[in-house]
Amino acid sequence: MNAHAPILSVTNISKQFGGIKAVNGVSFDVQRGEILGLIGPNGSGKSTLFNCILGQLRPTEGHCRIHGRSTDGVRPADLSLMGVGRTFQQLSVFPRMTVLDNVILAGQEHEGSMVSRLFGRPDAGLTAKAEQLIEFFRLSPYRDTEAGSLSYGQQKLVDAAMAFMAGPEIVLLDEPAGGVNLTMLAHLKDRLLTYNREHGTTFVVIEHNMEFVMSLCTRIIVLAQGEIIAQGSPDEIRSNPMVIDAYLGG
Amino acid sequence: MTPTRIILVALGIAALVAAPLGQGNYIVYTLTSWLLFSIAAMGLNLTLGYAGQVSLAQAAFMGIGAYVTALMTLAGLPWIAAALVSVAASFVVGLLLGYPALRVQHHFLAFVTLAFNILLFLVLRNEEEVTGGSFGLVGMPRPSVLGISTDSNLNFYYFALACFLFAAFVMWWILRSPWGRAFKALRENPIRAESLGLKIRRQTLLAFAIGSAFGGLAGALMPPLVQFIEPGSFALIHSLKLLLMVVVGGAGFFFGPMLGAALVILLPELLRFTEGYYLIIYALLVIVLMVFSPNGLIGLGQKIWLGFRPKQEERRDMKKGFQL
Numbered sequence: 001m002n003a004h005a006p007i008l009s010v011t012n013i014s015k016q017f018g019g020i021k022a023v024n025g026v027s028f029d030v031q032r033g034e035i036l037g038l039i040g041p042n043g044s045g046k047s048t049l050f051n052c053i054l055g056q057l058r059p060t061e062g063h064c065r066i067h068g069r070s071t072d073g074v075r076p077a078d079l080s081l082m083g084v085g086r087t088f089q090q091l092s093v094f095p096r097m098t099v100l101d102n103v104i105l106a107g108q109e110h111e112g113s114m115v116s117r118l119f120g121r122p123d124a125g126l127t128a129k130a131e132q133l134i135e136f137f138r139l140s141p142y143r144d145t146e147a148g149s150l151s152y153g154q155q156k157l158v159d160a161a162m163a164f165m166a167g168p169e170i171v172l173l174d175e176p177a178g179g180v181n182l183t184m185l186a187h188l189k190d191r192l193l194t195y196n197r198e199h200g201t202t203f204v205v206i207e208h209n210m211e212f213v214m215s216l217c218t219r220i221i222v223l224a225q226g227e228i229i230a231q232g233s234p235d236e237i238r239s240n241p242m243v244i245d246a247y248l249g250g
Numbered sequence: 251m252t253p254t255r256i257i258l259v260a261l262g263i264a265a266l267v268a269a270p271l272g273q274g275n276y277i278v279y280t281l282t283s284w285l286l287f288s289i290a291a292m293g294l295n296l297t298l299g300y301a302g303q304v305s306l307a308q309a310a311f312m313g314i315g316a317y318v319t320a321l322m323t324l325a326g327l328p329w330i331a332a333a334l335v336s337v338a339a340s341f342v343v344g345l346l347l348g349y350p351a352l353r354v355q356h357h358f359l360a361f362v363t364l365a366f367n368i369l370l371f372l373v374l375r376n377e378e379e380v381t382g383g384s385f386g387l388v389g390m391p392r393p394s395v396l397g398i399s400t401d402s403n404l405n406f407y408y409f410a411l412a413c414f415l416f417a418a419f420v421m422w423w424i425l426r427s428p429w430g431r432a433f434k435a436l437r438e439n440p441i442r443a444e445s446l447g448l449k450i451r452r453q454t455l456l457a458f459a460i461g462s463a464f465g466g467l468a469g470a471l472m473p474p475l476v477q478f479i480e481p482g483s484f485a486l487i488h489s490l491k492l493l494l495m496v497v498v499g500g501a502g503f504f505f506g507p508m509l510g511a512a513l514v515i516l517l518p519e520l521l522r523f524t525e526g527y528y529l530i531i532y533a534l535l536v537i538v539l540m541v542f543s544p545n546g547l548i549g550l551g552q553k554i555w556l557g558f559r560p561k562q563e564e565r566r567d568m569k570k571g572f573q574l
């Protein structure tokens with residue numbers, strides 16, 4: 001494996017739903033350690049692109065490679081085991097499980113074997129690590145609360161905590177800031193930057209909160225109607241007339 | 251487990267030990283068959299209540315266990331060997347049925363198991379040379395443990411109780427392990443679970459196969475209990491009855507199947523005085539329960555309990571499941 005090879009490489013991905021071309025010939029590379037923002041109007045195909053990359057949807061055309069390995073036909077579970085973490089745009093916790101169990105679950109399949117998971121410790125030795133993450137996301141008072149009874153923003157945070165539990169190399173976040181308050185948002189950004197700095201974790205972030213994206217990302221790709229209409233540094237994007245026209249408004 | 255729980259479980263076991271004392275044969279027999287159906291229902295609860303798959307063949311797995319055990323013990327082999335083979339056979343058949351069925355999403359397993367139950371019934375009835383056909387098999391011996399025979403109904407009750415406690419312990423162990431967490435995750439949000447590295451197909455298949463193996467154990471206890479087995483005891487209707495036990499008791503709750511089995515077995519007896527109407531009353535009670543408490547009796551109990559001590563309530567304003 002080439003150390004300089006992109007950690008994620010997307011080649012000419014298209015996804016068609018009936019008559020709608022949700023994603024249309026999108027290609028880009030993500031380098032190790034990069035924080036890439038993916039922005040664009042509602043319905044521009046951002047989530048669909050994620051789901052094609054992550055094996056939830058089969059692209060009509062095109063390929064993805066992670067660490068240079070093709071992801072054609074690779075199941076989402078195997079992608080997770082390959083070090084790819086993700087969050088979903090919709091709330092996606094396990095509502096009847098406690099916050100602690102949610103977070104432990106997010107890590108347990110990466111520990112030991114099937115057999116050790118049956119005969120070993122009930123928490124797969126992950127309680128301390130899970131508690132750290134819970135503490136970090138300021139969810140400690142809710143450690144033993146069923147996740148489904150938390151507020152929207154809190155569930156979003158549980159979701160984010162789960163994405164980090166297995167120590168992924170690359171994390172794809174679909175609107176992590178939705179419904180999260182400003183203090184927590186700053187905290188979340190801090191966390192992403194820390195992970196990025198200390199572990200070299202790569203991020204791809206879909207987000208409508210421009211302040212958050214612009215201050216977090218090193219590079220931004222703008223999607224409109226399923227196609228990339230611009231990419232560059234936050235400053236370049238902010239002043240790009242096409243982007244202002246299609247998305248940012250003037 | 252909290253100290254209160256340990257005390258409650260100890261009290262429960264003491265009650266089970268004391269239950270048959272001084273009772274007539276009929277009551278001891280009914281209690282024993284409750285233990286047996288509880289084991290089978292516990293297994294089905296793993297499939298249905300935890301992993302969220304419908305199996306309509308739990309009675310067929312009991313049938314596999316019962317016939318394997320009957321044939322082996324009639325051939326002079328010890329019960330324990332027969333029981334082990336029964337459990338293993340049910341597990342393997344579960345894997346073989348589930349493997350193709352679970353590759354296709356959703357309710358396909360329900361259809362496959364439904365067909366399997368009907369098929370097994372026909373095989374048991376038609377392969378007369380081996381199974382005795384509709385006359386069934388008779389004269390299976392009861393096991394003895396450490397030289398103590400279980401020929402008396404009371405002794406056999408304690409033997410079944412030991413098997414029941416063993417099964418309950420195994421189930422408890424599975425559910426508190428990471429596997430248990432994985433099973434619950436499968437039911438609540440399989441897509442999210444998969445994105446976290448859980449191999450959902452394999453885990454669901456294991457839930458179904460383990461659940462089926464519990465059916466096999468329950469079946470292994472049947473020949474020594476009734477000393478007569480026939481295909482009719484393992485027909486589809488009995489799978490539906492087991493399903494009813496799990497749902498009425500409370501699918502996804504540890505004690506749900508035991509409660510459900512008690513109700514499904516005892517209620518007809520209690521309603522006998524109403525004569526011809528008991529089936530109608532019974533059906534109405536089940537419908538009323540399901541309407542008011544989809545989580546069964548345990549769910550109902552929880553609702554009442556939480557009414558006194560409100561702590562957590564499910565949110566109704568947010569969509570639970572999942573969309574891409």
Ligand SMILES: Nc1ncnc2c1ncn2[C@@H]1O[C@H](COP(=O)(O)OP(=O)(O)OP(=O)(O)O)[C@@H](O)[C@H]1O
Nearest residue numbers: 017020022040041042043044045046047048049089
């Ligand atoms: N499963 C589906 N079936 C049919 N059409 C779909 C499906 N999923 C997405 N689409 C369509 O594809 C287009 C892109 O949707 P997508 O969810 O990717 O947008 P998005 O950029 O994530 O938008 P938002 O910012 O609102 O989340 C939309 O027109 C949508 O209606």
Ligand SMILES: [Mg+2]
Nearest residue numbers: 046047048089
């Ligand atoms: Mg989206």
